[in-house]
Amino acid sequence: MFKFPEHQIAGHLALGGKLGPQIDESGRFCKPLQEDERGSREVAFYEALYSTSKVKKQILRFFPVFYGTHIIEASDGSGLHPHLVLQDVVSDYIKPCIMDIKIGSRTWYPQASEDYVAKCLRKDRGTTSLSLGFRISGLQIYQGKKSGYWKPDRKQIQKFTADDVRSVLRKFVSSNQLGDSDHKPDSTPACYMYGGFSGIYQQLLELKSWFEEQTDFHFNSCSILLIYDGESEKNGGNPQSTIKLIDFAHVFDGNNVIDHNFLGGLSSLIKFISDASATQLSKPKWLDAPAA
Amino acid sequence: MFKFPEHQIAGHLALGGKLGPQIDESGRFCKPLQEDERGSREVAFYEALYSTSKVKKQILRFFPVFYGTHIIEASDGSGLHPHLVLQDVVSDYIKPCIMDIKIGSRTWYPQASEDYVAKCLRKDRGTTSLSLGFRISGLQIYQGKKSGYWKPDRKQIQKFTADDVRSVLRKFVSSNQLGDSDHKPDSTPACYMYGGFSGIYQQLLELKSWFEEQTDFHFNSCSILLIYDGESEKNGGNPQSTIKLIDFAHVFDGNNVIDHNFLGGLSSLIKFISDASATQLSKPKWLDAPAA
Numbered sequence: 001m002f003k004f005p006e007h008q009i010a011g012h013l014a015l016g017g018k019l020g021p022q023i024d025e026s027g028r029f030c031k032p033l034q035e036d037e038r039g040s041r042e043v044a045f046y047e048a049l050y051s052t053s054k055v056k057k058q059i060l061r062f063f064p065v066f067y068g069t070h071i072i073e074a075s076d077g078s079g080l081h082p083h084l085v086l087q088d089v090v091s092d093y094i095k096p097c098i099m100d101i102k103i104g105s106r107t108w109y110p111q112a113s114e115d116y117v118a119k120c121l122r123k124d125r126g127t128t129s130l131s132l133g134f135r136i137s138g139l140q141i142y143q144g145k146k147s148g149y150w151k152p153d154r155k156q157i158q159k160f161t162a163d164d165v166r167s168v169l170r171k172f173v174s175s176n177q178l179g180d181s182d183h184k185p186d187s188t189p190a191c192y193m194y195g196g197f198s199g200i201y202q203q204l205l206e207l208k209s210w211f212e213e214q215t216d217f218h219f220n221s222c223s224i225l226l227i228y229d230g231e232s233e234k235n236g237g238n239p240q241s242t243i244k245l246i247d248f249a250h251v252f253d254g255n256n257v258i259d260h261n262f263l264g265g266l267s268s269l270i271k272f273i274s275d276a277s278a279t280q281l282s283k284p285k286w287l288d289a290p291a292a
Numbered sequence: 293m294f295k296f297p298e299h300q301i302a303g304h305l306a307l308g309g310k311l312g313p314q315i316d317e318s319g320r321f322c323k324p325l326q327e328d329e330r331g332s333r334e335v336a337f338y339e340a341l342y343s344t345s346k347v348k349k350q351i352l353r354f355f356p357v358f359y360g361t362h363i364i365e366a367s368d369g370s371g372l373h374p375h376l377v378l379q380d381v382v383s384d385y386i387k388p389c390i391m392d393i394k395i396g397s398r399t400w401y402p403q404a405s406e407d408y409v410a411k412c413l414r415k416d417r418g419t420t421s422l423s424l425g426f427r428i429s430g431l432q433i434y435q436g437k438k439s440g441y442w443k444p445d446r447k448q449i450q451k452f453t454a455d456d457v458r459s460v461l462r463k464f465v466s467s468n469q470l471g472d473s474d475h476k477p478d479s480t481p482a483c484y485m486y487g488g489f490s491g492i493y494q495q496l497l498e499l500k501s502w503f504e505e506q507t508d509f510h511f512n513s514c515s516i517l518l519i520y521d522g523e524s525e526k527n528g529g530n531p532q533s534t535i536k537l538i539d540f541a542h543v544f545d546g547n548n549v550i551d552h553n554f555l556g557g558l559s560s561l562i563k564f565i566s567d568a569s570a571t572q573l574s575k576p577k578w579l580d581a582p583a584a
Binding site: 125130133215255264265267268272 | 397398402417422423424425454504505507547548549550552553555556557559560563567
């Protein structure tokens with residue numbers, strides 16, 4: 001039994017009779033294979049990732065588990081279609097807070113056609129990709145029982161400026177830091193230091209170390225998902241906060257060169273997150289609230 | 293008394309009656325100010341660099357000392373012209389081995405005109421800038437008394453492929469490692485570990501740490517010079533190997549974002565140099581020599 005992913009925040013959506021991903025009850029995410037070379041490249045990447053002994057377990061955990069490909073009924077009713085079968089990376093979270101961040105100041109790849117380069121370059125210059133080295137492609141933040149999820153629409157996200165990115169990252173960090181609005185402010189430091197978000201930050205640093213060394217893959221136009229549980233404070237047994245790399249239709253052989261485009265963008269993101277966390281720590285949210 | 297720099301390996305040359313830099317006997321390098329905004333931006337950068345307390349001494353040593361601007365006779369005989377007065381960074385070296393490496397997979401800056409962007413992009417794609425995150429712009433390597441300097445011409449350098457860059461870096465590392473051809477091979481490990489080149493490698497790592505944090509400047513189209521003395525083994529009192537950043541006509545305000553383009557390219561260069569050194573260490577040059 002398949003259903004549409006409830007917490008998908010970017011990419012092609014199956015909603016409205018279109019071709020898009022579906023999830024099953026066992027926590028698998030079935031993503032339709034794109035019919036051109038993008039589909040075959042993504043399969044080839046997953047196969048290479050799991051077949052090479054070069055990528056350590058410590059790094060493999062930053063990728064969705066790959067179960068192979070499978071032919072299933074397409075979401076658009078067009079009949080049978082090959083799908084990538086992947087781990088549904090949010091299935092274990094009660095209230096998943098997610099940010100999809102496309103990494104790199106350049107989303108095109110050297111081998112691409114002139115038209116494709118021009119199209120990507122226009123988009124990179126029109127978003128924060130060029131200036132910040134990354135752009136937010138989607139997000140949802142759980143704000144508590146009353147407000148539910150904050151999930152800005154795509155058009156709004158595409159217009160994000162550097163300042164918007166700063167403020168959204170602060171919001172993302174602080175939602176986790178302060179948790180639901182009924183949390184006591186004085187639990188903040190411990191919650192920040194040991195809670196979900198610091199896990200994400202540490203994982204980003206680990207990922208960065210890998211990118212300083214690995215020369216097998218160049219991840220053009222890939223995203224990092226940041227995920228934590230908006231209800232983690234109440235549920236000791238919740239899954240840990242995590243980062244996951246996704247979208248590998250434009251991964252190419254690194255040819256013994258590090259992925260400097262990805263590494264630069266990732267380093268910039270890490271600095272932004274570090275700044276956002278520092279701001280929150282030195283100036284907790286409740287101090288900004290107007291006096292009652 | 294001014295003369296033309298003997299060891300200039302890239303940039304505008306004063307030779308042949310053109311406008312170019314001149315050096316004086318006290319070790320100062322006078323670089324003609326470009327008349328458009330590039331000139332004023334370079335002066336503004338040096339002034340900002342030395343006036344802000346943010347840049348520590350440990351980092352300032354990676355830049356040429358700046359003595360201000362001065363109006364002197366231009367090298368092309370056109371009369372008085374304003375010049376930047378800088379430290380001549382190679383004046384203390386007996387046989388300077390130098391590499392000029394332009395950092396960044398992108399040499400254009402976001403604010404540039406479409407024509408300028410297109411021109412730079414073409415050059416970045418036509419050289420190793422796009423693929424490696426840097427390109428070699430000039431070099432000279434001292435090969436001993438008999439052979440003198442190896443100094444390929446600009447056209448040759450512009451055509452360097454990734455493999456050429458690898459081999460040139462190995463040559464650069466190994467010349468320093470083994471020194472003059474009359475050095476005994478068994479002095480290699482100590483020479484490599486404590487000699488000139490490891491100094492350069494350590495400095496690059498220090499510079500990288502700075503780029504992971506600093507958000508004041510974006511260094512578009514800047515170069516790093518790697519410099520060591522080809523005669524250092526014979527002269528205990530020689531200056532240390534060093535790196536120097538040069539060419540700041542396209543430096544812009546960082547707007548609280550790290551220079552991810554420079555950082556990515558620098559990280560790639562560091563990996564290349566580390567690989568070149570490792571190859572040299574594991575397979576010393578004399579093992580490759582044909583049996584006598």
